[in-house]
Amino acid sequence: MKGTDMVYAMQYLDDEKIHQAEYGAFSPGNFYRDEGGRKNPRRIFLLAAVIALASVLVGCGVLYVLHRQQLRIADREIYDMPWVELSEENEIGAIPQQVLTTSGPEDSKRYQAAKEWNEFEVSYARDHDWDETFSCPSEYERYGLYSQEMADKLEEILDKYDLQPIGARVVSQGQKGILDYLGLETVLRPGVPAKLNDLSVDYYESGYFTVFCNIQMEAGEDRWPYSTYVTCTFSGKEILDDGVLILDYPDTWEEWNYTTSSGENFLILYSPEYWECYAIYDRGDAMVSLTIQTAQALYTDNRYSENQMNRQQVEQLLDVMDFTLDPVPGNPALLSGLPEGYDSTQRSQTIDGYTVELKSTVSDRNKAQVVLGITLPDGKPVSEEDGQKYWGLKFEEISLQCGNAPYLSSMSAHEQDDGDGLDNTLEYVIEWYKEEPEENMEAGAQWTLTLGQMCQETFNNALEQHEYLWKTDTIWKFDFTFDPDSDYRSLEFLSAPTELPAIVVETADGSDDWGTATVRSITLHTNSLHILMDEPLGDVDFSSWREETNPKVVLKDGTSIVLRMDRGNALDQSNTSCQENWKPETAIPLDQVDYLLLIDGTILYPLEP
Numbered sequence: 001m002k003g004t005d006m007v008y009a010m011q012y013l014d015d016e017k018i019h020q021a022e023y024g025a026f027s028p029g030n031f032y033r034d035e036g037g038r039k040n041p042r043r044i045f046l047l048a049a050v051i052a053l054a055s056v057l058v059g060c061g062v063l064y065v066l067h068r069q070q071l072r073i074a075d076r077e078i079y080d081m082p083w084v085e086l087s088e089e090n091e092i093g094a095i096p097q098q099v100l101t102t103s104g105p106e107d108s109k110r111y112q113a114a115k116e117w118n119e120f121e122v123s124y125a126r127d128h129d130w131d132e133t134f135s136c137p138s139e140y141e142r143y144g145l146y147s148q149e150m151a152d153k154l155e156e157i158l159d160k161y162d163l164q165p166i167g168a169r170v171v172s173q174g175q176k177g178i179l180d181y182l183g184l185e186t187v188l189r190p191g192v193p194a195k196l197n198d199l200s201v202d203y204y205e206s207g208y209f210t211v212f213c214n215i216q217m218e219a220g221e222d223r224w225p226y227s228t229y230v231t232c233t234f235s236g237k238e239i240l241d242d243g244v245l246i247l248d249y250p251d252t253w254e255e256w257n258y259t260t261s262s263g264e265n266f267l268i269l270y271s272p273e274y275w276e277c278y279a280i281y282d283r284g285d286a287m288v289s290l291t292i293q294t295a296q297a298l299y300t301d302n303r304y305s306e307n308q309m310n311r312q313q314v315e316q317l318l319d320v321m322d323f324t325l326d327p328v329p330g331n332p333a334l335l336s337g338l339p340e341g342y343d344s345t346q347r348s349q350t351i352d353g354y355t356v357e358l359k360s361t362v363s364d365r366n367k368a369q370v371v372l373g374i375t376l377p378d379g380k381p382v383s384e385e386d387g388q389k390y391w392g393l394k395f396e397e398i399s400l401q402c403g404n405a406p407y408l409s410s411m412s413a414h415e416q417d418d419g420d421g422l423d424n425t426l427e428y429v430i431e432w433y434k435e436e437p438e439e440n441m442e443a444g445a446q447w448t449l450t451l452g453q454m455c456q457e458t459f460n461n462a463l464e465q466h467e468y469l470w471k472t473d474t475i476w477k478f479d480f481t482f483d484p485d486s487d488y489r490s491l492e493f494l495s496a497p498t499e500l501p502a503i504v505v506e507t508a509d510g511s512d513d514w515g516t517a518t519v520r521s522i523t524l525h526t527n528s529l530h531i532l533m534d535e536p537l538g539d540v541d542f543s544s545w546r547e548e549t550n551p552k553v554v555l556k557d558g559t560s561i562v563l564r565m566d567r568g569n570a571l572d573q574s575n576t577s578c579q580e581n582w583k584p585e586t587a588i589p590l591d592q593v594d595y596l597l598l599i600d601g602t603i604l605y606p607l608e609p
Helices: 003-010 015-023 041-057 109-127 138-143 148-161 175-182 311-320 332-336
Strands: 072-078 095-101 194-203 209-217 228-236 244-248 254-259 265-270 276-282 286-293 295-299 303-308 348-351 354-363 367-375 383-385 388-390 393-401 412-416 425-433 447-460 465-480 498-506 512-524 529-533 552-555 560-570 578-584 593-597
Touching: 072 109, 095 109, 109 148, 138 148, 175 194, 175 332, 175 465, 209 311, 254 311, 265 311, 276 311, 286 311, 348 465, 354 447, 354 465, 367 447, 393 412, 393 425, 512 593
Parallel strands: none
Antiparallel strands: 072 095, 095 244, 194 209, 209 228, 228 286, 254 265, 265 276, 276 286, 295 303, 348 354, 354 367, 367 425, 383 388, 393 447, 412 425, 447 465, 498 512, 512 529, 529 578, 552 560, 552 593, 560 578
């Protein structure tokens, strides 16, 4: 037994145990005497405490081994969700479950706090809906609060057990930024037969953190031959941890203890019916809990084979990991993920051999578009199929921020050939629409566009498994204004809500037929057509199944500009209205517009301003 183990064990000696050691371990007649023959109770009490502690630590390999029973906070049967009470109607098919806390064993205050919080969460959710007026404090967001009552209960439990909240999540521009900030490079021990891929981390102000990674063991010694996805959470003993492990059909789960080659004693929970197992370790200053993918991943949308790790292979994985991690936050400037001296106002930026150029920024009252020029390092592969080049290029993170901008709907992006004949260059087009199109996207507004984690993907058709050919965890950041020559004018085609037949409706039998809908407005911009109507998107579909019936903008010289459906979404929770955006083949000269031809042949002329 190590000396640190003795120190860790002492934290579980509460006042009652010490009191028993002082007064209950010896009979009154067995007092020691000092040199003068007098009884010395102080020496007796100290000696009793030492002997009691020694009795606790003798065979500590047995006493301080975690067992499932020590972490169990609830047993239940559920039909669907734990907050839905069973009834005669849904009792058939109920799933027995056991709920374990990752906070610590049952004789710790964190266990009691986690148990009380879990019981409150489940009972509260049965009778309470989301409070839309509630604004959750950032330090409580990890707990999933949705009302002030929940916040009050959380604070009550924190005070009762003298614990701290997990705190606000530390935000960075990308994983490189947060990893640099924490000085975290690996979760593997030096010299182990394994490689680490795709390391990322969530870190909170309290020091609570979770690492996510893929671990590939080297071949040999019957090791697991496939990449394994692992999450590992480190939770300090003074934090209220709401983490739980749910065991469906708990009787089917195997339980055993394993001491790693570096000395950590884990409780392992494994069921062949599931594609993941759990491992829990009491580090003394923190609880460490892992979720390990035990089945071979076939491809990325959560499909797994029946091929599973065995017990030895789970233990081998634990042997290669470093559980002494205790990252210390560094310079907050590192959270930007940007190189030192980075100038975000430069329109062309080269990092790690990859060049990204901000080529154009165009907007109208409804839509905005940014075009980036991308130059890849020499020698990077570009595939070609049926005469078409395929880069497979995408940015894992695209964000756009503006302090005084209206809310933006979700963005979309696609790559296109830039026409220079080079395999290692292309253009990347980012487009988005505003939620409230009547508000201008001002040309003079300051915008920050951040791009991160550029990668190319290909698929191995035999295994249907993602294969990353190249990747860089670099952040590009651009500050820009929209082109001052952008045309912010618009043409309106309706003066009042109007029933229009130019709608395709999905009928009850699943076929498409002509119908009508109340359209509030139809507004044409230089780069988009915006339609606002009363019917929900689920019942009305402006898109056509025939290309020749797409709506068209007809110019005064007879030229037609075809529109195609680009984006649509419901505007409110009651789903009583929706908006749709159509994209023209080319920019529309508003001064030259004659009329709008809808898909049933209806002609609408622009209203006089």
